[in-house]
Amino acid sequence: MKEDYLWDKTGTDPAIEKLENALSAFRFDESSLQIPVSASAQVEGRRYFKFLSFGFAAAACACVAIISWALWAPIAGPDTVPAPEQAFTLPAEETLDSVENKPNMPVTVGVKAPSPSRTAGHYKKAVKKAVRPVTAKVKKPAPAAQPFTKEEIYAYNQLMLALSITSDKLNLVKEKIPGE
Amino acid sequence: MPESGMTGNILLFAGSESVGTTTAASEVVKPETALVERITAGDERAFGELYKIYAPMVHGIILARVPHEEADDIAQEVFLAAYRNLKTLREAAAIGPWLGSIARNRVVEFYRRSRPTEELTDHFSRSDSPRTEANEIMAAIHSLPIAYAETLVLRLVEGMTGPEIAEQTGLTPESVRVNLHRGMKLLRQKLGITE
Amino acid sequence: MTSFIKYLSAITLLFLAAATPAMAQDAHLRFERLNQLESKARDIVEVNIDGKLLELAKRVMVKVDDPNAKKVGQAISGLRGIYVRVYNFEKENEYDMTDIDDIRNQLQSPGWERLANVRSKKNNQKVDIYTMFTGDTMSGVAVVVSESKTVAFINVIGPIDIDLLAEMSGKMNIPRLEIERDPSTAKPKN
DSSP: OHHHHHHHSOSOOHHHHHHHHHHGGGSOOGGGSOOOSSHHHHHHHHHHHHHHHHHHHHHHHHHHHHHHHHHHTTTSOTTSSOOGGGTTOOOTTOOHHHHHTSTTSOEEEOOOOOOGGGSOGGGHHHHHHHHSOEEEOOOOOOOOOOOOOHHHHHHHHHHHHHHHHHHHHHHHHHTTSTTO | OOOOHHHHHHHHHHHHHHHHHHHHHOOSOOHHHHHHHHHHTTOHHHHHHHHHHHHHHHHHHHHTTSOHHHHHHHHHHHHHHHHHHGGGOSOGGGHHHHHHHHHHHHHHHHHHHSOHHHHHHHHTTOSSSOOOHHHHHHHHHHTSOHHHHHHHIIIIISOOOHHHHHHHHOOOHHHHHHHHHHHHHHHHHHHTOOO | OHHHHHHHHHHHHHHHHHHTTSOOOOSOOOOTTOHHHHHHOSEEEEEEEEHHHHHHHHHHHHHSOOHHHHHHHHHTTTOOEEEEEEEEOSSTTOSOGGGGHHHHHHTTSTTEEEEEEEEETGGGEEEEEEEEEETTEEEEEEEEEEOSSEEEEEEEESOOOHHHHHHTTTOOOOOOOOOOOOTTSOOOOO
């Protein structure tokens, strides 16, 4: 019997079993929580560790970036990647005005690619990054107000139903009071 | 406005009677009672055992109210608070409802701390979360009355049976059965599942 | 200072522990025991709105461009939950008054005060309105209506403007928002 499966898992109910399988992703996972035995130290330690690990990660990224730049910069010649301040200049034939008239057209800025002979093998990645087309962000006009979501509509209709019933019942008393 | 802890009280109100009746009628000491006594005596391993028994219930109660990515942290806070304050529990047999009460109150605090826009966006998984089937189902469960949502999460997500839910939360089996049955009916309607 | 915080935490948690087994006074009515009415009714209207659902609905109410919606929004600005049960019966007096005694008994508990009542021979109508106050703030409203073919219970949590809401009766022609129907969705069963 279906209801038995819902109550105490006897019998079968394919629909409920399907829900259970889908929702198992959210089930409590014992390994994900730590038993807070030495309560304050554990939690504080976890929070501190999170901060510390973030700090280390940030520092590591910075080091890699600096080292990469330091090693790559002398190899790159003047004809490869332009200075950063030049990389985002729009081509002469297109201005922001013309772009704003075509809100759906992305503006891409091209950068002259370096010649292969100038690029050492293990610095290809850094160079590719620098010549990747960049889409400039164009300010679009504010979109029209989004329609309500299904959940909002459902909630609103339910509330109005409840309030109209309440209002009618309250009015039963109000209309009977003399002088009102 | 975050859901008030008072909404959860309707469950506690039903639960208190069953706990009192069970304790008065039975001379058998529940294993949880013995665990609580061991913990208050300083046995930390006993707390680990208690944690294993009640963590799914606590997690489920929280999950019925908050986005799933927040549930673990709040559950951790609940057990932390429970560990620190177990001595204030007047009736050891009421450990389950007591933990449930802490969980619900922690959720209220969580929403007081978080910004309303973030809360609602995360809750219905509208913006950045992928629209997986699980998220859709959870969104539907979250839109149900909290009594139904909580019981359904304990049953469908945490895998607890009806009798287990009644025993741990302190609700009467009849209340749990009603919540499951009605909640599932509403959930089927929302998800378009035919019976 | 540290000992003061510890003291405060202990008091707070003592309250938490006490709140669980204690019969905390709150404005929620328990509808679980209305099975008898359910089994006899021809149709039932059940609406439960609280928490996030209520928050969503209030947001829509603010955005909907309708003066009546704004008024209603005013009347319910402090609302935290509303629960409605309406049971309609095929024939007159198909239900027993004892079926609704459970609700009436709950309204006899401390905190609830009867605000108004109406008795009318027409349709054997009885209407009772109860309120609960916490200090100076209204914390709940309960309305119980019984007629020969209908029983209705309304439980409101939080303060509402009863007068304003009663005034809106018949004026709730606030546009109903349509949900785009998904063909795969089964019709809800009554």
